[in-house]
Amino acid sequence: MTTANENAVAKYKNNFLKEVEATVEEGHWVKMCMQCGVCAGSCPFGPHWEHSPQKIFMMIRAGKREEVLKSDSMWMCTSCYNCMVRCPRELPITHIMHGLANYAYRLGLSPKGQPNQAIAKLFWDSALKYGRVNELKFSLAMYFRDGFVQGVKNALAMQSVGLGLVKAGRLNPMEIISGHTCKDTSGIHKMIAKAREIEDRRRGLA
Amino acid sequence: MTASIATNQTILVVGGGIAGMTAALEAAECGKQVILAEKTPTLGGRTSLLYRYFPKMCHPTCGLEINLRRLRGNPNVRVMTMTEVAAVTGSRGNYAVTLKVKPRYVTENCTACGDCGNAVSAEIPNPANYGMDKIKAAYLPHGMAYPQRFVIDPSIAATPEGEKAKAACKVDAVDLGMQEETLELTVGSVVWATGWRPYDANKIQPYGYDRYANVITSLEFERLADPRGPTGGKLLRPSDGKEAKNIAFIQCAGSRDENHLRHCSRICCMATLKQTQYVREALGDAGKSTIYYIDIRAIDRFEDFYQNVQKDATVSFIKSKVARIALNEENNSPILHGVDTEGYHRYASEHDLVVLAVGMEPEVTGVKLPDDIILDSSNFIEGSKTEGMFGAGSASSPLDVNRSVQSATAAAMRAVQVIHKTASTEAA
Numbered sequence: 001m002t003t004a005n006e007n008a009v010a011k012y013k014n015n016f017l018k019e020v021e022a023t024v025e026e027g028h029w030v031k032m033c034m035q036c037g038v039c040a041g042s043c044p045f046g047p048h049w050e051h052s053p054q055k056i057f058m059m060i061r062a063g064k065r066e067e068v069l070k071s072d073s074m075w076m077c078t079s080c081y082n083c084m085v086r087c088p089r090e091l092p093i094t095h096i097m098h099g100l101a102n103y104a105y106r107l108g109l110s111p112k113g114q115p116n117q118a119i120a121k122l123f124w125d126s127a128l129k130y131g132r133v134n135e136l137k138f139s140l141a142m143y144f145r146d147g148f149v150q151g152v153k154n155a156l157a158m159q160s161v162g163l164g165l166v167k168a169g170r171l172n173p174m175e176i177i178s179g180h181t182c183k184d185t186s187g188i189h190k191m192i193a194k195a196r197e198i199e200d201r202r203r204g205l206a
Numbered sequence: 207m208t209a210s211i212a213t214n215q216t217i218l219v220v221g222g223g224i225a226g227m228t229a230a231l232e233a234a235e236c237g238k239q240v241i242l243a244e245k246t247p248t249l250g251g252r253t254s255l256l257y258r259y260f261p262k263m264c265h266p267t268c269g270l271e272i273n274l275r276r277l278r279g280n281p282n283v284r285v286m287t288m289t290e291v292a293a294v295t296g297s298r299g300n301y302a303v304t305l306k307v308k309p310r311y312v313t314e315n316c317t318a319c320g321d322c323g324n325a326v327s328a329e330i331p332n333p334a335n336y337g338m339d340k341i342k343a344a345y346l347p348h349g350m351a352y353p354q355r356f357v358i359d360p361s362i363a364a365t366p367e368g369e370k371a372k373a374a375c376k377v378d379a380v381d382l383g384m385q386e387e388t389l390e391l392t393v394g395s396v397v398w399a400t401g402w403r404p405y406d407a408n409k410i411q412p413y414g415y416d417r418y419a420n421v422i423t424s425l426e427f428e429r430l431a432d433p434r435g436p437t438g439g440k441l442l443r444p445s446d447g448k449e450a451k452n453i454a455f456i457q458c459a460g461s462r463d464e465n466h467l468r469h470c471s472r473i474c475c476m477a478t479l480k481q482t483q484y485v486r487e488a489l490g491d492a493g494k495s496t497i498y499y500i501d502i503r504a505i506d507r508f509e510d511f512y513q514n515v516q517k518d519a520t521v522s523f524i525k526s527k528v529a530r531i532a533l534n535e536e537n538n539s540p541i542l543h544g545v546d547t548e549g550y551h552r553y554a555s556e557h558d559l560v561v562l563a564v565g566m567e568p569e570v571t572g573v574k575l576p577d578d579i580i581l582d583s584s585n586f587i588e589g590s591k592t593e594g595m596f597g598a599g600s601a602s603s604p605l606d607v608n609r610s611v612q613s614a615t616a617a618a619m620r621a622v623q624v625i626h627k628t629a630s631t632e633a634a
Contacts, residue, residue: 036500041529041544055550088463
C-alpha cells in the first residue's frame with residue numbers, strides 16, 4: 001500500500017506546478033503570478049514567516065515540492081485578504097495559501113506541531129462531529145493541547161475572558177455535557193463523507 | 207464661422223496634441239480640408255508640457271515648432287481652440303457633428319503683449335504646471351501656445367477684474383460679452399486624437415499621493431525639471447522647498463494592474479529612465495535615482511538608452527513593486543516598503559522625493575462617445591463600425607511621441623481614403 005504522497009510523486013514526477021494546478025484549490029492561478037512582490041510587502045505577518053506568497057509561487061514553478069509542502073508559511077496566513085485585494089493580477093492568493101496548506105496536510109507533509117494547524121484541526125473536528133463548533137469543548141481542547149498542567153495555566157489566564165463570555169450569553173458551561181449540536185448530526189456526517197469522497201477522487205487522494 | 211465651411215469632403219480631427227496636429231497636417235498636405243478642434247486654449251497637448259523627449263533628449267519646442275510652421279503655411283487646416291465635440295451622428299462619408307466653442311474673451315486682435323495679465327490681480331492654478339503654481343487669470347497658456355493669444359479665465363470674466371483686463375488692452379481685443387457657441391457641421395471622416403491623461407494617483411491608496419506632499423507624479427516631475435516650471439528647473443521637494451537628492455521612481459503606478467489600468471502604459475519605463483537623466487543633469491554625481499520596477503520595458507531601439515542608464519552609477523534598479531509608502535514624520539520623507547524579487551529581501555527605504563510613473567488613461571474614459579466607435583477593454587479607440595472614424599496617437603493605444611506621430615499619419619491616410627471614396631461615389 002503506497003501513501004497519497006508517493007502516489008502524487010509518481011503521478012506528477014517532477015512537475016510540481018502541474019500537481020498544484022490539479023490538486024490545490026485555485027492552484028491554476030499560480031502560473032499567473034508576475035513576481036511583482038506586492039503580496040509579500042502587503043502582508044501584515046510578512047517578516048514572521050519563512051516564504052512570502054510571491055516566493056512560494058516561484059518555488060512551486062521551480063519544482064521545489066518538499067520545501068513548499070513542508071513550509072509553515074501557508075499556516076501563518078490570517079486571511080486578512082490584503083494581498084488578494086492588491087494583487088495586480090487578481091490572484092486569489094489567500095485561497096491558494098489555504099489550498100496549499102490543506103494539500104500539504106492531506107499528504108502528511110505539513111509541519112508537525114504548527115499551532116495554527118493544530119487549532120484548524122480542532123476546529124474542524126468539532127464542526128464535523130457536532131455539525132457546528134462546540135465552543136467550550138473547542139476552547140478546552142486548545143488549552144489542554146500541551147498537557148494537563150499547561151491546560152490549567154491557560155484556562156486560568158483566560159478566566160476573565162471566559163467569564164465575560166458566559167455573562168454575555170456567548171458561552172454555555174453546560175455544553176461540556178451536551179447541547180450545541182445541529183438537529184441531524186448523522187445527516188451531516190453522511191454529507192461530509194460523501195463530499196470528501198468526491199473531492200478525494202477528484203484530487204487523486206482516494 | 208458658419209456651417210458652410212465644412213462638407214462631407216472635410217475631415218474633422220478631434221484633439222490638437224502632437225497626434226492631432228500631425229493627422230490634420232498630413233491630410234491637409236494631401237489637399238484635404240481639415241478642421242482641427244482642440245478643447246484647451248492652445249495646441250500642443252501634453253507634449254508641450256514635457257521638459258525633454260526620449261530618446262534623444264531634445265526639447266518639445268523642436269518637434270512642435272516644425273508642426274506649427276507647417277500649420278501656419280497651410281490654408282487647408284482650420285484650427286478651433288476651446289472647442290469640444292458634443293455629438294457625432296451618421297456614418298462613414300456623412301457625419302453630422304455638433305461642436306461647442308467656449309468663450310475665450312479675447313479676440314484675434316490680441317498681440318500677446320501681456321498688458322491684460324499685468325493689469326489683473328486674480329490668480330488661478332496654472333494648468334501648464336498641473337496646478338503646482340499660480341498664474342494671472344488673464345494669461346498665455348505657455349510660451350509655445352498656438353494661437354499666441356491670451357485667455358481670460360471665466361472666473362473673472364464678469365467681475366471688475368475682467369474690466370481691468372479690458373481697460374488695459376490697447377488693441378481692443380478683450381470681449382467680455384462672448385458666449386458659448388454651438389456649431390453644426392457635416393464632415394466625411396473623423397480622426398479621434400483625443401489623447402491621454404495621467405491615471406488619478408489618488409486612487410492608488412497605498413502610495414499616499416493624496417496624503418504626502420513629497421509623493422508626486424511623473425508629469426509633475428517633468429514640470430519640476432523644466433526651467434519654465436514652478437521651480438525654475440530645480441528639483442525641489444514640495445513639502446519644504448529643499449533640494450531632492452535621493453529620488454525614488456515607482457513604475458507601474460496604476461498600469462498593469464487589474465485594480466487600476468489593466469494595460470501596460472508602455473511609455474513610463476522610458477520616461478523614468480529619461481527622468482533619471484534630469485536628476486543627473488541637475489545634481490551630477492550628488493543625485494541618486496532608484497527605480498522600483500516589475501520589468502523594464504524599453505521597447506525595440508530604446509534598449510541602448512536603458513543600457514546607458516544602467517551604466518550610470520547614480521541610478522540603481524530594484525525589482526519590486528512597492529507595496530506601500532509610509533511617512534517619516536520628522537522630515538516628511540516617504541519610506542517605501544516592499545519585498546524585492548531578486549532574493550526576496552524586505553526593505554524600508556527612505557527617499558527625499560517619490561515620483562510615481564503614472565499610467566496613461568484614455569482622455570475619453572467616462573465620456574459618452576458615438577455608438578459607432580469601437581473601444582478596447584481599456585477604452586482606447588480601435589476604430590468605428592462603418593470605418594469612417596479612426597483613433598490616432600495615444601487615444602488609440604499607449605504611445606510615446608514618436609509612435610503617436612506614426613499612428614496619426616496612418617489615421618490621416620485612412621481618413622483621406624474615406625474622403626476619396628465619398629467623392630468618387632458622388633461623382634458617379
